[in-house]
Structure formats: C-alpha cells, structure tokens
Amino acid sequence: xxxxxxxxxxxxxxxxxxxxxxxxxxxxxxxxxxxxxxxxxxxxxxxxxxxxxxxxxxxxxxxxxxxxxxxxxxxxxxxxxxxxxxxxxxxxxxxxxxxxxxxxxxxxxxxxxxxxxxxxxxxxxxxxxxxxxxxxxxxxxxxxxxxxxxxxxxxxxxxxxxxxxxxxxxxxxxxxxxxxxxxxxxxxxxxxxxxxxxxxxxxxxxxxxxxxxxxxxxxxxxxxxxxxxxxxxxxxxxxxxxxxxxxxxxxxxxxxxxxxxxxxxxxx
Numbered sequence: 001x002x003x004x005x006x007x008x009x010x011x012x013x014x015x016x017x018x019x020x021x022x023x024x025x026x027x028x029x030x031x032x033x034x035x036x037x038x039x040x041x042x043x044x045x046x047x048x049x050x051x052x053x054x055x056x057x058x059x060x061x062x063x064x065x066x067x068x069x070x071x072x073x074x075x076x077x078x079x080x081x082x083x084x085x086x087x088x089x090x091x092x093x094x095x096x097x098x099x100x101x102x103x104x105x106x107x108x109x110x111x112x113x114x115x116x117x118x119x120x121x122x123x124x125x126x127x128x129x130x131x132x133x134x135x136x137x138x139x140x141x142x143x144x145x146x147x148x149x150x151x152x153x154x155x156x157x158x159x160x161x162x163x164x165x166x167x168x169x170x171x172x173x174x175x176x177x178x179x180x181x182x183x184x185x186x187x188x189x190x191x192x193x194x195x196x197x198x199x200x201x202x203x204x205x206x207x208x209x210x211x212x213x214x215x216x217x218x219x220x221x222x223x224x225x226x227x228x229x230x231x232x233x234x235x236x237x238x239x240x241x242x243x244x245x246x247x248x249x250x251x252x253x254x255x256x257x258x259x260x261x262x263x264x265x266x267x268x
Contacts, residue, residue: 033207037140038173040180040206048207052110055203056102056189058095062088063185090187102189108264109199115265116159121235125154125161128230129213132223138212144172150220150227151176154211155204160237162201163228165220172214180206191239196261198239233262 031042042048045057065088068075075087083089090098129135129152138144138151151172153162166175184200191197217223228238239260 035206035209036138036176036212037142038177040177042205046183046205048205050204050208052103052106055106056099057186058099059186060090060092060095062090063187095186098187098189101194102186105190105194105197105264106199108195108266112262112264113158113160116234118156118159121156121159124232124235125152125211128152128161128227131230132215132227134215134217135213135227136215138172138214141173141176141212144214144216145174146171147214147216148172148220149214149216150223151215152213152227153179153201153209154213155208155237156210157208158204159235161231161235162237163224163231164201165224167220176209176212179204180209192259192261195264195266197264198237198260198262200239201237236260 031048033040033048040048046054060083062082065086066075078087081091081094083091129137135150135152144151146169148167148171150163150165153164153176155161162179164175164179166172168174179202182202184202189197189200189203191200215223225241228236228241241260
C-alpha cells in the first residue's frame with residue numbers, strides 16, 4: 001500500500017471520528033409524556049420530536065445483508081463502500097458522505113413542509129377520512145390494543161399524513177408505538193436522490209403525531225391504497241405503495257419501480 005493511500009485513509013478516519021462524535025449527542029435526561037393515552041419516553045439519542053441535531057447519526061453497520069452468489073456483479077460493484085469482505089461494515093468515507101446527503105435532504109424536506117398550505121392540508125385530511133366508512137378518530141390508543149386494521153397518522157406541524165396497516169397481535173396501538181420508537185437505519189435514510197427522497201415516518205418522533213384515525217377492517221390491505229389515493233401526493237409521507245408486503249417485494253424483484261418520491265425545491 002502506497003504512502004499516499006495510507007495518508008488518505010488516516011485523513012478519512014480522523015474526519016470520520018470528528019464528524020461522528022460531533023453528531024452523537026451526550027446522554028440527556030429522559031423526556032416522558034402521556035400521548036394518546038400511552039406513556040412515551042425518549043432515549044438517550046432520540047427526543048420526543050424530530051430534531052436535526054439528532055438526525056442522521058452515523059452507524060457503520062450495514063442494515064441489510066445478502067450473499068455474493070445472489071448477484072455477483074452488483075456485489076463487486078459495491079466493494080468500495082465496505083471495509084470488510086462480507087459487506088457488513090461501511091467505510092468511513094461513505095458514512096461521511098451519507099450523513100451530509102441525509103442532512104441536506106432533511107433541510108430540503110423541512111423547507112418543503114413550510115411551503116405547504118396548512119388550510120388545504122386540513123381540508124384534505126377531513127375529506128380523506130370522511131370518504132371511507134368506518135374511519136374514526138383515535139384519542140386513546142389503549143382502546144386499539146390488539147385491534148388490527150388501518151391507521152392514519154397525521155403530523156399537522158409538517159402537513160403530512162402516513163397511511164399504514166397492521167395484522168400483528170399487538171394491533172394498531174403496538175404498530176404506532178413502533179413507529180414512534182423505531183429509528184430509520186442510517187444507510188436507509190435516503191429513498192431516492194437527495195432532492196427527491198421523502199422523509200421517512202420513522203424519522204419523526206411521538207409528539208410529531210398530532211392526530212390519529214383508524215378503522216378496524218378484515219382486509220386492511222385492500223383499503224390501504226384507496227385511503228392513500230384520497231390524499232394529494234404533497235401531503236403523504238408514504239415511501240412505497242400500499243398492499244401486501246410479499247406482493248410489493250415481488251414487484252420490486254421483477255423490476256417494477258415502487259419508490260415514491262417528490263420533487264423538493266432546491267434551496268440556496
């Protein structure tokens with residue numbers, strides 16, 4: 001290995017250490033609140049509201065894994081982004097670039113939210129909810145413990161709504177709490193380009209959700225796309241179409257473009 005390569009590697013390692021340490025917050029007192037009838041608590045790295053200072057924290061561990069024999073050419077083309085032969089650990093340089101791109105996308109999304117008409121958003125929510133029988137407003141998530149079906153999370157401060165379904169034993173209560181407590185993997189923050197990636201619902205925190213609507217139905221997947229289509233695209237934060245996960249996965253494998261994006265105006 002040449003001296004130039006060693007020097008560049010040392011420079012990137014130092015830059016990575018400096019930037020990743022700067023991004024990671026220190027331990028803070030836990031924040032606790034009662035929200036929609038349930039207790040929510042922040043962790044040491046995430047608050048109860050979305051926060052740029054706590055967004056895009058570097059994590060070098062890849063969130064996905066697949067073997068080289070599944071797609072050798074694609075695997076080999078990605079070698080430069082990994083430190084190890086198994087493609088489990090991302091390089092410092094890739095992580096630094098990913099963080100910068102993700103923060104730029106965060107800023108573009110926030111500017112986009114600010115540009116939206118709040119009265120139009122409220123009218124769109126009212127129209128979408130009223131157009132589907134069985135949709136009710138949720139004030140206490142405990143009443144939806146174990147109840148499966150469809151739900152709509154409304155983030156009024158950002159003029160965004162998210163439509164989801166669950167058939168798990170925990171029901172709608174558990175699924176929404178999962179959204180609130182889950183953090184989108186660092187290497188999956190971007191879904192498309194910097195100027196088009198929709199900010200993931202799991203990047204928002206509990207108190208960002210200001211209203212919830214739900215419907216207990218036997219076939220929530222059949223209703224999901226209908227509810228999504230009731231919202232103008234600019235107000236919807238879903239990154240993929242609705243429907244059964246296995247069918248969506250199949251569509252992706254056969255080359256169907258399932259990525260939902262939006263045009264984010266470039267900011268100075």
